[in-house]
Amino acid sequence: MPKQIITDLNTRYTTKKYDANKRISDDDLAIIKEALRLSPSSINSQPWKFIIVASDEAKQRLHDTYANKHQFNQPHAKEASHTLLLAYNPYYTKEDHYRKVVDAEVSSGHLPSEMYDDFYNGAYTFAEANTDESGFNGHWTKAQVYIALGNIMHTLARLGIHSTPMEGVDPEMIAEQFKDELGGYVCEVALAMGYPLESEDYNYGKPKARLALEEVVTVI
């Protein structure tokens, strides 16, 4: 199994052309959704919304967000099986957002109810340390979303589903097209998901181009 981990990570790559006829199964989609939900985050804050673009109507909206920028990613909007929009809460608050988490800590049986206040107040100091005077803590919440991104890319590799992480999106257009779904959360990164059209995907089957181990990892 350990070697399978490396095989999986070596096999995943950034797909550049999708086969529009292949669709992620409902079973796999259920795994993807649950894996997103189970992503870890600082103080279990879960300051995120994950929107999965699945229908033709939603794909058209996503397509339209590439009108001004990053048109090289536009084809994925309709050709990928699904696209995941990963959004962070730029103004995460204790009362409106963290309270729900601590409620879940207790209702799940994870946290003893007599610890509620200690946890609610104690853990939240991490959020406070990352919140500016305007209430903005989007650098911190965005970083948490990238944990979920790393987690879901690993998950997809295990499922044999390919993907395209895209900072090449237009956050303003996404905010406009997906206003109702985002509810004020900010999407600056998305992940197209599906199956490559191998014969037309110039990135398919290429060797990984990572820096040497000794450049990035030091054991002391």
Added chain:
Amino acid sequence: MPKQIITDLNTRYTTKKYDANKRISDDDLAIIKEALRLSPSSINSQPWKFIIVASDEAKQRLHDTYANKHQFNQPHAKEASHTLLLAYNPYYTKEDHYRKVVDAEVSSGHLPSEMYDDFYNGAYTFAEANTDESGFNGHWTKAQVYIALGNIMHTLARLGIHSTPMEGVDPEMIAEQFKDELGGYVCEVALAMGYPLESEDYNYGKPKARLALEEVVTVI
């Protein structure tokens, strides 16, 4: 296998007490290092250094960084098998850093050499868009490090190794104690890794406390 993904993610948790007598094997450590190296990042920037604290001498230095803050995490420094320091480059540059990546793109056989300049200049616009007038792009590079964090937490879950993600570190003290290894990179998050002392770990075996699926995932 798909169900194993959910089992793995449900089994991982934030360890609060390590068994100081149990050590990650060399084989598993090799997987961890390679999985870190294979982590994806925007434009394959790899703007990171990963430092694995393994020796008693390095553990003592890590221990000492908890002198002023977050003392609840201090025991992990010596009791966990290893601690991973994840550091980002706050001033990632095209000439000093991205050039190495594009060199690896070509030498690995991933990128045709005639594409060198197109890739080097084209892809780097993503970094430029995230760089301020002082050259700081640490919000962007830090986010990439959190992809690696999500990837490695998933990897550890597969290996049956437990861990403790810690924003509860003292970046200033770490910068001082690990000055030589960091070379100006910034560590604001670390990951203790090892095996729990189950009988003394209040977090062990508890149910997950995540928000409900419909709170965080929307399929449209």
